[in-house]
Amino acid sequence: MSDKNVYEECPVYHTEAVSLKQTTLDDAEELLKCYSDEKAVPFFNADNCPDNFHYTTPEQMRSEINFWNRSYQTKWFVRWTVIQNDSSEKIGSIEMFNRGTEACIGSHGVLRIDLRSDHENRQIIESILEIANRHFYEDFDVTCILTKAIPTAKERILSLTRMGYTPISFEKAHYYARKENL
Template identity: 60%
Template sequence: MTMKDVYTECPMYKKTLIALRQTNMEDAEDLLKCYSDEKAVPFFNSDNCNGDNFHYTTLERMKKQIEVWDFCYKNKDFVRWTVILNNTNEKIGTIEMFHRIADDKFNHYGLLRIDLHSDYETQPIINEILEIANENFYEAFDVKAILTKAIPDATERITSLVRIGYQPLNSKLMTYDDYFVNLKNK
């Protein structure tokens, strides 16, 4: 089977509770609920993002960020998907995935960022995001492992990560802590 280039045609993924589809401007209003949620902000992975903590309080700022994500997609830097609840069609956050090229031991690893409204930072939602990643992203992004961040307070996320097979990295990624890793075929 030939895998389509994720940057030519962005795939949509669906599980029981959630669907993932490429983020677009129509998502801005719902996503502002996530990115203005002060309880959620500490769980976002803003490492190496030029000081942006992704706490947005205006629709204008949210729309500007979606424009940035769209530009980065067209530039093949990363893909940003909106996390959509299947039963209500509510947009509850986003995920980002990219193939990391770096002069370190994590070269050719994928990096998965998960940004969820605090009401949805739950194991059932996170489990489905991780299942989609494990089933699709190794091939779609041609990576040998996936890294993702979970701060110590992210107990629901950490429980999901361990359940799905992720392990603490136990070393820094660049200068950053709190990463988990899942190796392909593990």
């Protein structure tokens, strides 16, 4: 594990296309565009969550961000806002956490990627995966990263396979996994 603790000081990450910064209440208005996007909702990974991440009011979005921030403080997961660098738009968010050890895959983390439907494309997804592949194994002390992609998520699936993720059978859902050191 890294000398830096992601839960003590949340890193900011950059690629040419996107930046990731810890989500705050200041992001609520722009993130509502993502979480109220009915075309995007089916692509979100809401497995084991009490709702489907479909929020239609500023109050719902702020409440969810408050929950994300409490979860960060209790070291449950980290939620970053995805910012498109060329426009400075906040186009979605990602979440990462260490889920523990599963016999078939070992110590693993789960990466949730929530993007507005008009940004569900290879450039954005591969930029997020580039950051995950470079930093999240060490930041979260995992040997495998899992992320979900439903069969209709063609751009996401193409991006996942291009970035070294392979389909696996996990909780009877549509998950892709990538082992560390590929």
